[in-house]
Amino acid sequence: MLPGQPEPVPLPGNAAVDAAIIGEGFADLAAARRLRQIDPALPVAELAASRLAEGASGRNSGFMTDLPHELTSDDYSGHGDDRAMIALNRHAIAFAQAADDDYGINRNFFDPVGKINGAASPTADALNRSCAQHLSGLGEANEFLDAQAMTTATGSRHYLSGGYTPGTVMLQAAGFIRGFGEGLRASGVGIWENTPVIAFARSSTG
Numbered sequence: 729m730l731p732g733q734p735e736p737v738p739l740p741g742n743a744a745v746d747a748a749i750i751g752e753g754f755a756d757l758a759a760a761r762r763l764r765q766i767d768p769a770l771p772v773a774e775l776a777a778s779r780l781a782e783g784a785s786g787r788n789s790g791f792m793t794d795l796p797h798e799l800t801s802d803d804y805s806g807h808g809d810d811r812a813m814i815a816l817n818r819h820a821i822a823f824a825q826a827a828d829d830d831y832g833i834n835r836n837f838f839d840p841v842g843k844i845n846g847a848a849s850p851t852a853d854a855l856n857r858s859c860a861q862h863l864s865g866l867g868e869a870n871e872f873l874d875a876q877a878m879t880t881a882t883g884s885r886h887y888l889s890g891g892y893t894p895g896t897v898m899l900q901a902a903g904f905i906r907g908f909g910e911g912l913r914a915s916g917v918g919i920w921e922n923t924p925v926i927a928f929a930r931s932s933t934g
């Protein structure tokens with residue numbers, strides 16, 4: 729869905745940097761941004777095995793959620809008091825939002841629109857109800873949509889219910905990762921693509 733990228737620029741030769749980050753995923757790009765926030769002049773390089781956005785971070789479903797999404801719990805909502813995790817998630821979303829603003833990433837690639845968890849079976853409907861109770865118990869905003877409300881929202885009679893939560897950002901993940909990498913590059917971070925790290929050698933300059 730995105731236009732092609734310019735030709736990749738691999739690491740052209742030896743480079744001396746204070747921080748070399750291996751990879752081009754969310755964690756790697758966020759680390760580079762954070763290091764440059766702490767020291768705007770710090771020499772930083774990202775060594776990316778492939779192209780920007782060709783890994784998991786650029787090819788996922790794009791749900792950047794603030795609420796627990798715990799697949800091992802009965803209703804995805806977690807195992808108890810998730811307030812610390814929710815706070816951490818919101819901190820991360822704010823970090824991503826600030827990067828989006830600073831790097832001028834296309835607004836359509838970072839859309840704070842919330843999400844609806846649709847249930848198409850009685851089991852899933854029960855999970856939606858249980859999740860809504862859990863969230864309300866935590867004081868978290870959520871809205872339970874019945875079958876009629878889901879038909880109105882989706883145009884389909886497929887769903888028995890839906891759980892709307894407002895804090896999810898929908899990413900166009902590849903566009904967001906590309907924009908993040910381009911923003912870092914424009915700020916002086918070396919983004920070297922097609923540059924897999926194949927070995928480490930420890931050395932000391934004394």
Ligand SMILES: Cc1cc2nc3c(=O)[nH]c(=O)nc-3n(C[C@H](O)[C@H](O)[C@H](O)COP(=O)(O)OP(=O)(O)OC[C@H]3O[C@@H](n4cnc5c(N)ncnc54)[C@H](O)[C@@H]3O)c2cc1C
Binds near residue numbers: 751789
């Ligand atoms: C199909 C799918 C859907 C998903 N949907 C969601 C979702 O909706 N919401 C959500 O929050 N999460 C989702 N995820 C999970 C999410 O994509 C990952 O948790 C996230 O991308 C992990 O980011 P990361 O930076 O830790 O690792 P990665 O994105 O995997 O980045 C690591 C990078 O390191 C590079 N690398 C590895 N070894 C080397 C090396 N030796 N030299 C150089 N580079 C190297 C790789 O090329 C890779 O790009 C989904 C995952 C998949 C696969």
